[in-house]
Amino acid sequence: xxxxxxxxxxxxxxxxxxxxxxxxxxxxxxxxxxxxxxxxxxxxxxxxxxxxxxxxxxxxxxxxxxxxxxxxxxxxxxxxxxxxxxxxxxxxxxxxxxxxxxxxxxxxxxxxxxxxxxxxxxxxxxxxxxxxxxxxxxxxxxxxxxxxxxxxxxxxxxxxxxxxxxxxxxxxxxxxxxxxxxxxxxxxxxxxxxxxxxxxxxxxxxxxxxxxxxxxxxxxxxxxxxxxxxxxxxxxxxxxxxxxxxxxxxxxxxxxxxxxxxxxxx
Ligand code: PMM
Numbered sequence: 394x395x396x397x398x399x400x401x402x403x404x405x406x407x408x409x410x411x412x413x414x415x416x417x418x419x420x421x422x423x424x425x426x427x428x429x430x431x432x433x434x435x436x437x438x439x440x441x442x443x444x445x446x447x448x449x450x451x452x453x454x455x456x457x458x459x460x461x462x463x464x465x466x467x468x469x470x471x472x473x474x475x476x477x478x479x480x481x482x483x484x485x486x487x488x489x490x491x492x493x494x495x496x497x498x499x500x501x502x503x504x505x506x507x508x509x510x511x512x513x514x515x516x517x518x519x520x521x522x523x524x525x526x527x528x529x530x531x532x533x534x535x536x537x538x539x540x541x542x543x544x545x546x547x548x549x550x551x552x553x554x555x556x557x558x559x560x561x562x563x564x565x566x567x568x569x570x571x572x573x574x575x576x577x578x579x580x581x582x583x584x585x586x587x588x589x590x591x592x593x594x595x596x597x598x599x600x601x602x603x604x605x606x607x608x609x610x611x612x613x614x615x616x617x618x619x620x621x622x623x624x625x626x627x628x629x630x631x632x633x634x635x636x637x638x639x640x641x642x643x644x645x646x647x648x649x650x651x652x653x654x655x656x657x658x659x
Contacts, residue, residue, distance in 0.1 A: 396646050397633030399474060399495075400425070400433030401600060404458045405442045422465045429471045432643035435493060437635060438462050438486075439476030443497055443571070447526045452479040463489040474518070480505035487513035495635075497571065498522045499549045507556030517558060518596055519549055521568035532572040539584045542567055547591060564632055566596040575604040582622065585629045594632030599623065601637055620645035628653070 404421045425436040440458035441450050459475060459482065466473050467490030474493030475486035480503045483494045492515060499519040500506045510517045521542045523532040535541045546565050553560060567581040567588055581588070582597070589595055599605060605618040616638040623634040624645035636642040 395650065396627045396631065397434050397596075398432055398639060398643060398646060399435045399437045399596070399598075399633055399635040400428030400431070400639045401635060401637045402428065402436050402438045402462070403442070404438060404440050404462055418461055418465075421462045422469070425462065425466045425471055425473075426469055428639045431639040433639045435472045435474045435633075436466055437474045437476050437493075437495055438466070438491075439495075440482075441477070443526050445526055445530060449525065452481050455479060455482050456485050460485050460489050463491050467491070474516075478502035478506070480509035483509045483515075484513065487515055492516065493518060496520065497568065499546070499568075500552065501549075507553050507558050510553075511557035511559070514559065514562070516562045516564065517553075518564045518566055519546070519553070520566040520596075520598075521546055521571065523572040529572040533574050533577065535577065538573070538577040538580050539587050542581060543588055543591060546588070550591070550593075560593075563593055564596050565591060565593045566598060569597065569599050570602040570604065573604075575607065578602070578604045582626065585626065585631065589630065595626075595630075596633045596635060597623065597626040597631050598635035599626070600635060600642075616641045624649045 402421060402425050428436050438459050440455040463473050463475060463486055473491045474495045475491045476495045477483055478496055478498040494510055494515050495518040496506060497520045499522050501522055523529060553563060565588060569578045585595060599622040600619045601612040601615040605615045619636055620641040623636060623642045626634055627646050627649045634642060
């Protein structure tokens with residue numbers, strides 16, 4: 394499969410769809426290995442919930458949750474990304490063998506993040522973000538969401554250059570659900586090519602988010618919608634997708650790839 398498939402492993406007691414389930418370290422490691430076996434090319438380990446309204450946690454607590462899991466997954470041969478807004482956690486994760494830093498704040502939450510990324514030399518996912526979960530709903534105002542998100546990501550790239558980040562290793566993410574109303578998410582998905590024109594690979598994280606079920610399905614019942622959106626994003630040329638249920642999205646990505654191959658096989 395040519396698209397990166399990030400399997401979400403939230404090691405938090407309060408994540409919005411799988412909170413508490415994998416809080417225990419050994420269960421988390423087992424789940425991470427299972428996701429790899431189901432087809433995840435990266436397991437994305439996160440220790441701080443970003444669901445709307447979630448409270449911040451101390452970086453030391455975040456590391457206590459995340460780092461042992463990263464270390465064990467890497468020892469088991471699993472490629473790991475770490476979902477963190479903290480430079481210190483990013484450095485500890487790199488030390489523990491992570492290959493990717495996934496920062497939902499795109500470097501805005503911690504002024505030391507870009508220097509940390511530059512120091513590790515790891516791949517860096519910079520997501521579009523306007524503020525912490527406690528107040529992000531109030532920040533969802535745009536003239537044209539795609540134009541505005543593109544401009545704000547472009548400004549982040551300029552800051553990264555100043556801090557010595559290798560831009561060849563930067564992946565951009567529109568940040569679906571983060572200071573976005575449902576219509577904003579659909580516009581960003583429908584116009585991914587405009588974000589792609591910044592010249593960086595894109596990651597799309599739609600998994601189980603509220604905009605996928607206007608009729609009110611529970612998070613765990615949004616996996617079909619997630620697989621469809623992920624397949625459409627793959628068809629639009631994204632670098633990767635980030636999902637909770639790896640098996641269903643893997644099937645959708647394989648179909649997308651077969652479809653694309655059909656264009657060139659005859
Ligand atoms: N969404 C969440 C967490 N981390 N990282 C990236 N790069 N993109 C996202 O869209 C994203 C993310 C929130 O979802 P979760 O709490 O289910 O992990």
